[in-house]
Amino acid sequence: MMISFVWAEDKNQIIGVDGHLPWKLPNDMKRFKDVTTGHPIVMGRKTYESFPNGPLPNRLNIVISKNSDYQVPETVALLTDKSQLKQYVQADEEVMVIGGEGIFKLFSDDVDRLYVTKIDHEFVGDTKMVKIDYKKFNLIEKKEGLMDDKNIYPYTFETYQRIK
Ligand SMILES: NC(=O)c1ccc[n+]([C@@H]2O[C@H](COP(=O)([O-])OP(=O)(O)OC[C@H]3O[C@@H](n4cnc5c(N)ncnc54)[C@H](OP(=O)(O)O)[C@@H]3O)[C@@H](O)[C@H]2O)c1
Numbered sequence: 001m002m003i004s005f006v007w008a009e010d011k012n013q014i015i016g017v018d019g020h021l022p023w024k025l026p027n028d029m030k031r032f033k034d035v036t037t038g039h040p041i042v043m044g045r046k047t048y049e050s051f052p053n054g055p056l057p058n059r060l061n062i063v064i065s066k067n068s069d070y071q072v073p074e075t076v077a078l079l080t081d082k083s084q085l086k087q088y089v090q091a092d093e094e095v096m097v098i099g100g101e102g103i104f105k106l107f108s109d110d111v112d113r114l115y116v117t118k119i120d121h122e123f124v125g126d127t128k129m130v131k132i133d134y135k136k137f138n139l140i141e142k143k144e145g146l147m148d149d150k151n152i153y154p155y156t157f158e159t160y161q162r163i164k
Helices: 026-036 045-049 082-087 101-106
Strands: 002-009 014-016 041-044 061-064 077-079 094-097 113-119 137-144 155-162
Touching (some): 002 014, 041 045, 041 101, 077 082
Parallel strands (some): 041 094
16 A cells, blocks of 8 residues: 655644644645545544544545544544554555644654645644655655635645655
């Protein structure tokens, strides 16, 4: 299986505050949907609980918790260890790891591809992205984000591939 990270960060690698995203950026939500739909998504229990409407549609939601009694709907997979991941994903699948911090850390040696939205603004936050060693990756795509009255921060979408 191929492991990818999908996240958005600010200038200081902040990714979260009080259990939610520090910003409103609908164009990034759309990008997240486009990148992850049709792929299994892997997330920590807190990120799962941050979704206002429950599991995200049209992709297998895989939640990681230390609590094996954590209750999830039938359609959602619960893991207590990353070694269980292969029970839920096909060998040829691209698995989208979507955070938060501990989950990115857990997979940082395994990650092949990075889909990062870099927001050129400083937010107040309590959760940070793990350090990425960008020397081990090639930038394969970069796109300036469009700004408008609903997307008020400058941002870019970048995709990196691990150098073999
Ligand atoms: N900007 C972005 O792209 C982005 C992406 C994702 C999340 N976020 C933000 O980040 C915040 C949430 O992230 P977070 O880092 O606080 O929490 P998180 O990673 O989503 O969830 C943490 C929980 O995951 C479980 N966990 C973590 N490591 C584990 C391991 N090795 N084995 C088993 N279970 C493990 C534990 O659950 P139990 O306590 O149940 O054992 C832990 O409490 C929110 O503010 C969210 O909005 C932002």
